[in-house]
Amino acid sequence: MTNDNEYKLRSMSNPIGVMRKKVTDDRERRSLIRAPSESSTNNPGVTVTSAAGEPELATDQDVTPVFVYVLAFFSALGGFLFGYDTGVVSGAMLLLKKEMHLTALWQELLVSSTVGAAALSALAGGTLNGLFGRRICILMASFIFTAGGVVLGAAPNKEVLLVGRITIGLGIGIASMTVPVYLAEVSPPHLRGQLVTIYTLFITAGQFIASVVDGAFTYLHHNGWRYMLGLSIVPAVLQFFGFLFLPESPRWLLQKGLTQQARQVLSRIRGGQNIEKEYNRMRSNIEDEEKDAGGGLVLWRMLTRPPTRRALTIGCGLQMFQQLSGINTVMYYSATILQMAGVRDDKQAIWLASATAATNFLFTLVGVWLVERVGRRKLTLGSLIGTALSLTVLAIGFLLSAQHSPAVTLHPTDTSLNSTSCTLYGSCEPCMLDPDCGFCYRENGSTVYDSSCIPVKQTSADEAAWGRCSNLSQVSDGSLWAYNYCPTSYSWIVLLGLILYLAFFAPGMGPMPWTVNSEIYPLWARSTGNACSAGVNWICNVLVSLTFLHVAEYLTYYGAFFLYSGLTVLGLLFVLGCLPETQGRRLEEMEALFSGNLCSCSASDWDGDGSRNILYNRVKGSDILSDNDASDME
Numbered sequence: 001m002t003n004d005n006e007y008k009l010r011s012m013s014n015p016i017g018v019m020r021k022k023v024t025d026d027r028e029r030r031s032l033i034r035a036p037s038e039s040s041t042n043n044p045g046v047t048v049t050s051a052a053g054e055p056e057l058a059t060d061q062d063v064t065p066v067f068v069y070v071l072a073f074f075s076a077l078g079g080f081l082f083g084y085d086t087g088v089v090s091g092a093m094l095l096l097k098k099e100m101h102l103t104a105l106w107q108e109l110l111v112s113s114t115v116g117a118a119a120l121s122a123l124a125g126g127t128l129n130g131l132f133g134r135r136i137c138i139l140m141a142s143f144i145f146t147a148g149g150v151v152l153g154a155a156p157n158k159e160v161l162l163v164g165r166i167t168i169g170l171g172i173g174i175a176s177m178t179v180p181v182y183l184a185e186v187s188p189p190h191l192r193g194q195l196v197t198i199y200t201l202f203i204t205a206g207q208f209i210a211s212v213v214d215g216a217f218t219y220l221h222h223n224g225w226r227y228m229l230g231l232s233i234v235p236a237v238l239q240f241f242g243f244l245f246l247p248e249s250p251r252w253l254l255q256k257g258l259t260q261q262a263r264q265v266l267s268r269i270r271g272g273q274n275i276e277k278e279y280n281r282m283r284s285n286i287e288d289e290e291k292d293a294g295g296g297l298v299l300w301r302m303l304t305r306p307p308t309r310r311a312l313t314i315g316c317g318l319q320m321f322q323q324l325s326g327i328n329t330v331m332y333y334s335a336t337i338l339q340m341a342g343v344r345d346d347k348q349a350i351w352l353a354s355a356t357a358a359t360n361f362l363f364t365l366v367g368v369w370l371v372e373r374v375g376r377r378k379l380t381l382g383s384l385i386g387t388a389l390s391l392t393v394l395a396i397g398f399l400l401s402a403q404h405s406p407a408v409t410l411h412p413t414d415t416s417l418n419s420t421s422c423t424l425y426g427s428c429e430p431c432m433l434d435p436d437c438g439f440c441y442r443e444n445g446s447t448v449y450d451s452s453c454i455p456v457k458q459t460s461a462d463e464a465a466w467g468r469c470s471n472l473s474q475v476s477d478g479s480l481w482a483y484n485y486c487p488t489s490y491s492w493i494v495l496l497g498l499i500l501y502l503a504f505f506a507p508g509m510g511p512m513p514w515t516v517n518s519e520i521y522p523l524w525a526r527s528t529g530n531a532c533s534a535g536v537n538w539i540c541n542v543l544v545s546l547t548f549l550h551v552a553e554y555l556t557y558y559g560a561f562f563l564y565s566g567l568t569v570l571g572l573l574f575v576l577g578c579l580p581e582t583q584g585r586r587l588e589e590m591e592a593l594f595s596g597n598l599c600s601c602s603a604s605d606w607d608g609d610g611s612r613n614i615l616y617n618r619v620k621g622s623d624i625l626s627d628n629d630a631s632d633m634e
């Protein structure tokens with residue numbers, strides 16, 4: 001457990017955030033406290049005080065070298081590319097399907113091939129990380145992103161587009177599992193939670209910028225999609241050249257026996273401060289871990305050792321529940337939700353979808369702020385409760401909209417047209433749930449009249465196949481065409497649900513699965529653990545997005561959102577019982593933290609029982625704590 005010569009622990013009942021503030025306020029007083037064994041150095045550090053108040057430990061840095069932020073920025077660009085490339089496709093598809101006459105199957109292929117390829121390459125990323133290191137994997141990912149961007153931007157036909165989308169997916173998968181690991185390994189202990197959470201902030205920033213780019217280029221009907229898809233080359237090239245000059249993770253170097261390089265890199269990352277003690281401790285911890293871990297296939301070793309098996313189950317479970325709570329359906333579906341809420345103009349709906357992405361981004365920022373203040377467990381639990389409730393609000397909004405769905409009042413008199421199922425529906429709800437049909441209507445205030453259910457045009461869902469809604473630019477009687485939604489006066493509830501959903505999901509369930517996964521595995525299992533959990537994230541992402549329309553067809557929209565809400569409640573129970581608080585813990589404590597039964601933690605265990613909680617106080621004048629020791633410290 002703890003090394004008593006260097007650490008002093010004290011029962012903790014107050015949140016670490018409070019403690020940190022106190023620490024800052026009391027800097028002057030604390031700077032007088034020194035571990036008895038400490039020599040007087042210029043290195044800023046941490047003293048951990050016991051319950052009795054006597055100093056036992058002094059470690060860690062007070063000053064964060066700027067270089068760490070440079071590293072964090074360039075590596076988090078991988079998250080930006082992940083967000084950009086998954087987000088940009090919906091806008092590009094609007095133009096592509098017209099220009100390349102894409103069938104629904106091709107549209108689906110172009111969207112989900114990227115996510116599918118990401119799942120495969122995330123799984124393979126564990127081996128690549130072990131063999132080549134984090135830096136080479138990030139360079140590899142940015143090279144793949146660049147190549148994919150060039151292919152997409154220049155694609156002459158849909159087959160080449162598919163190759164480009166698969167290529168991009170391969171880059172996303174590698175980046176998504178490597179970047180959090182790299183960030184966790186180079187961050188100074190007290191910043192680790194925040195820096196890894198910044199990775200998710202960059203994902204949501206990428207999604208937001210993608211939606212703005214989509215908005216800007218939709219006006220360019222010819223070739224607009226080339227710019228949308230090709231622009232990802234810019235951050236990819238930036239990351240590639242940046243990483244040519246950035247170092248490998250010192251821990252990976254140590255694991256590979258490259259001790260001199262590891263020492264040099266650590267000193268560079270720590271801004272030239274004295275790293276001897278940190279280096280030695282890191283080295284001996286890695287050696288101990290390696291000895292403990294034994295030989296053989298890493299995944300097998302992880303599965304046969306209870307603590308790593310438990311960590312893996314929790315890591316994969318978190319990633320699974322993140323996707324099962326329907327984030328990507330909500331993001332993807334936001335334009336339609338906004339149309340339901342009365343935004344009739346397509347272009348306006350696209351811009352408002354950027355507002356959704358911006359909301360996701362802004363609330364992730366709240367997560368970055370909260371992660372070191374309330375801890376991972378509380379943040380995740382709070383987020384899950386809010387997410388489940390807001391999904392219920394969304395579902396109720398859809399339910400009320402369905403119950404008050406406007407009736408079909410006009411039926412075609414030409415019997416030859418009755419061969420389509422669309423004309424048989426009596427109200428808008430079943431009509432819009434049928435992917436082949438849309439609702440054509442006129443409105444007076446909130447009253448819908450002159451309504452009919454008509455097949456959608458094969459080439460574009462923006463118009464009907466025939467009738468007054470088939471040529472909307474020429475229409476003079478004010479007819480409107482609703483595809484995928486019904487005009488309803490309950491749409492405000494749906495809109496409220498959407499905003500609440502993002503406000504609760506984005507600070508917790510968005511970033512925490514990535515953050516927690518980057519810190520719960522011992523070094524020997526870290527690449528494999530993150531590869532598996534990122535793979536689970538991508539597989540569940542494909543499953544949820546591919547099944548959404550079918551689920552909606554069978555269960556209706558409200559059924560689908562009630563289902564997501566139920567799955568989120570399951571996630572809540574899982575986290576409540578199984579996720580221990582990892583904040584404020586050293587990595588070598590993780591083993592103990594995960595050594596009980598799978599779901600053996602409850603809030604009282606981890607928040608109330610002082611014997612399991614640790615308080616670290618920062619003071620000046622001590623040695624630097626190793627990442628390995630303290631990467632979980634506040």
Ligand SMILES: O[C@H]1[C@H](O)[C@@H](O)[C@H](O)[C@@H](O)[C@H]1O
Binds near residue numbers: 200331360510541
């Ligand atoms: O953490 C991220 C983030 O929440 C994104 O908004 C979402 O699209 C991703 O699927 C998820 O992994």
